[in-house]
Amino acid sequence: MKFGLLGFPKVGKTTLLNILTGAHIAVDKYASGKAQPNVGVARVPDPRLDRLAQMFHPKKTTYAHVDFLDIQGLQKGEAKESVNLKEMRNVDAIAHVVRAFRDPEIVHSEGPIDPKRDIATMETELILADLDVAQRRIERLELNLRKGKSKEDEAELPVVRRCLEALERETPIRELDLSEEDVRKIRGFAFLTAKPLLIIANLDEEDAALIPRYVESAGLGNASGRRQTVIAAISAKVEEEIAALEPADAAAFLADLGLAEPAKDRLIRAAFSLLGLVQFFTAGEDECRAWPIRRGTKAPRAAGTIHSDFERGFIRAEVVSYEHLVAAGGFSAARERAQLRSEGKEYVVQDGDVINFRFNV
Ligand SMILES: Nc1nc2c(ncn2[C@@H]2O[C@H](COP(=O)(O)OP(=O)(O)O)[C@@H](O)[C@H]2O)c(=O)[nH]1
Ligand SMILES: [Mg+2]
Structure with a gap:
């Protein structure tokens, strides 16, 4: 699944792509950067999968991912003809990056910094x-x-x-x-x-402490209540700094800002959820893995995301919720507590289910 980063020029789209995906594309205050579009893969961070990996010590841990596409900034009035915007027709959802950082050296094509106006202007485009x-x-x-x-x-x-x-x-x-x-x-x-919309307000580094209550304080509450629309705040500059710190220093830095985790983690999860996706897990000594599926997917189809044989030869799914598995300490303990259920073809897989599929080919 792919998100397209859309926005006016110099709002921080490429900077965000770097942060979200670990890419190293050069950004510049004045030049318009290298030829675009750029693409990157963002890992969907999940503390539940981290915990499962601690329990099972697998050889490999595999997270879900979301792809991001970064195109050249759009100018007001050019949406109809824009070649760049054509790229946006092929993505699953749009992330509108909105400038909220101040830096007077970086000219904003829309005039004074005004996120509310920019959100409305882009919507009109x-x-x-x-x-x-x-x-x-x-x-x-x-x-x-x-x-x-x-x-x-x-x-x-x-x-x-x-x-x-x-x-x-x-x-x-x-x-x-x-x-x-x-x-x-x-x-x-x-x-x-028609595509789901994630609005990303890119805050000034001095405003990072505002992140948890930005949507209300900037008067954007209305936009956030709209269907298939989510607003998130981040400071791309602060995230860059966090990414450069040792984990212990990063944790202390985040605590100072009143954040439990980097804003980028929450942002990626919000993006994932906006796509209508949830994840189930498989856990064992070889691999612990998150599998993205559409919300509402039944067990056989979910099995099919692992391998088509699993779907064709589906017999049943042995399911335990993540919470129960962790509380019990393992599959056999969960079974003893009657928390490991045997589910059939009609079972709708829930976010956080840990599943072992039984199949026959
Ligand atoms: N002060 C500040 N500068 C930023 C922030 N995000 C991006 N920039 C700078 O804005 C300029 C344009 O960023 P870029 O990512 O290339 O924007 P794009 O044109 O939307 O892709 C670069 O010089 C970035 O370093 C931010 O949160 N704060
Ligand atoms: Mg760019």
Whole structure:
């Protein structure tokens, strides 16, 4: 699953990509950096998997990951024509990086630092780009239908019209109540405002202590209550410093800021969750591993993410919740406590389940 980092120029997109993925792409106050797009892989940190690894001492520990794509900054007014924005049509979700840091040496294309305004401006840009796509599609469909009826075109037209009407009201498509079937009909257009949105406010290093209550204090509470939209705060500069510290020093530094972990960890987990994903674990002496699945996935399909044979030959899943497994101290102790359950084909896998699949091929 892939996130696209979107934003106006010089807001910290590439700096964030470096922090989230451990990449080392050069950033500069004045030059616009190397040719983009850049891509990177961010590990989804999970204290539960760390704990399982302490219990099982596996040869290998494998975390879930989210990919990030970093494109060139967007200029206001160019969304419709932007070549860079085309890259955004192929991602699963958009992360809008918003400048909240001050540095007067770095010119902000939008004028004074004003996150609320930038969030609104970017939303309008994306709505305009989608409006263009929707209008063209409707013209096309109407033309097709004049030439001759097609069931598919007839079914598609009202859905695209609903999208167009929403966009004309300046409502992003992600906020519409579309059925799964409707979503399938419009998937091909890859509407930008249909994608889940993570807004990342990039705070000034001096404001890092604000992180836990930034959304309220900056008056962004409204935006955070919207469907499939999450706002997170981070200070890219502070995260850079933390990454350079020894673990003990980093912990002390975070404690000073009132944070239990680096803001980047929370940010990656928020991104993961916004994609509609949860994770189950497998644990043993060879490997402890997190497996990402869509929320609501049943046991056989979940088994299939490990190996297609597991899905085809699925017999049952032996499941224990992470909490029970840790409290019991191991699988056999959990079994004695009757906390290791045998689940069948209809079982919906829960976040944090530790599973051993029984299968037959
Ligand atoms: N003071 C400060 N500078 C930052 C922060 N984040 C990024 N920058 C600087 O802003 C400039 C542009 O950053 P970059 O990541 O290239 O922005 P992009 O154009 O959005 O990719 C660089 O000089 C960064 O060091 C921040 O949180 N605080
Ligand atoms: Mg950049």
